[in-house]
Amino acid sequence: DVKVTQSSRYLVKRTGEKVFLECVQDMDHENMFWYRQDPGLGLRLIYFSYDVKMKEKGDIPEGYSVSREKKERFSLILESASTNQTSMYLCASSLVFYPGKAFFGQGTRLTVV
Amino acid sequence: GENVEQHPSTLSVQEGDSAVIKCTYSDSASNYFPWYKQELGKRPQLIIDIRSNVGEKKDQRIAVTLNKTAKHFSLHITETQPEDSAVYFCAASINTGFQKLVFGTGTRLLVSP
Numbered sequence: 001d002v003k004v005t006q007s008s009r010y011l012v013k014r015t016g017e018k019v020f021l022e023c024v025q026d027m028d029h030e031n032m033f034w035y036r037q038d039p040g041l042g043l044r045l046i047y048f049s050y051d052v053k054m055k056e057k058g059d060i061p062e063g064y065s066v067s068r069e070k071k072e073r074f075s076l077i078l079e080s081a082s083t084n085q086t087s088m089y090l091c092a093s094s095l096v097f098y099p100g101k102a103f104f105g106q107g108t109r110l111t112v113v
Numbered sequence: 114g115e116n117v118e119q120h121p122s123t124l125s126v127q128e129g130d131s132a133v134i135k136c137t138y139s140d141s142a143s144n145y146f147p148w149y150k151q152e153l154g155k156r157p158q159l160i161i162d163i164r165s166n167v168g169e170k171k172d173q174r175i176a177v178t179l180n181k182t183a184k185h186f187s188l189h190i191t192e193t194q195p196e197d198s199a200v201y202f203c204a205a206s207i208n209t210g211f212q213k214l215v216f217g218t219g220t221r222l223l224v225s226p
Contacts, residue, residue: 042218100147104156
C-alpha cells in the first residue's frame with residue numbers, strides 16, 4: 001500500500017508565525033501536491049512538484065511556498081500565517097504518467113489564531 | 114483555466130435506492146476523469162476513473178459515464194448502502210504542460226437505512 005504521511009494531524013499557530021507542513025511518501029512517486037480543503041469549495045490546488053527541486057503554482061499559491069529537496073518529501077510553508085489560512089491541508093502523490101491516480105495523506109487541520 | 118462544476122451539493126437517499134452525481138468541465142482537452150470518496154474524518158480515495166476514449170465504466174455497484182460532446186460525466190451508485198455515505202469529488206485532468214487535477218466542490222451523500 002502506498003503511504004502518504006503528513007507530519008501533524010492538528011496544528012494551532014498564531015497570526016504572523018512561519019508554519020511548516022511536512023509530507024512524506026514511500027512509493028517513489030514523481031508527483032506531489034498540496035491541496036487545501038474548505039467546505040463548499042472542494043479541493044483547491046496550492047502547489048505541485050513533478051521532480052526534486054521543481055515546483056509549479058496551482059490555483060491558490062498566494063501566501064504559500066513549497067520545498068522539495070528530496071523525492072519523498074514535499075513541504076508546504078506559510079511564510080506569515082493569517083486567519084484566512086485556517087483550513088484542512090491535504091498532501092498527495094502520484095506517478096508521473098498517472099497524475100489523476102493520487103494517493104492522499106490523512107490531512108492537517110491548521111487553525112491560525 | 115479548467116473549471117469543474119459538481120451537482121448536487123447534498124444528496125439524501127434511502128438504502129437500496131440509486132444515486133447519481135453529475136459534473137461538467139470546461140476544458141475540452143481534459144482527458145481523464147477520476148472520482149474520489151472521502152468518508153468522515155478520512156482521506157480521499159480513488160474509487161473509479163474513466164478516460165476520454167471510453168464512454169462508460171462499471172465496477173460492481175458504481176459506474177461512471179462520460180459525454181465528451183456535452184463535457185459532462187456522472188457517477189452512478191446502485192443499491193446504495195449506509196457505508197456509501199461520504200463526500201464524493203469528481204475531477205478532471207488537464208494538460209498545462211503538466212497534467213494536473215481540478216476538483217469539483219463535492220457532493221455529500223447520505224444513505225438512510
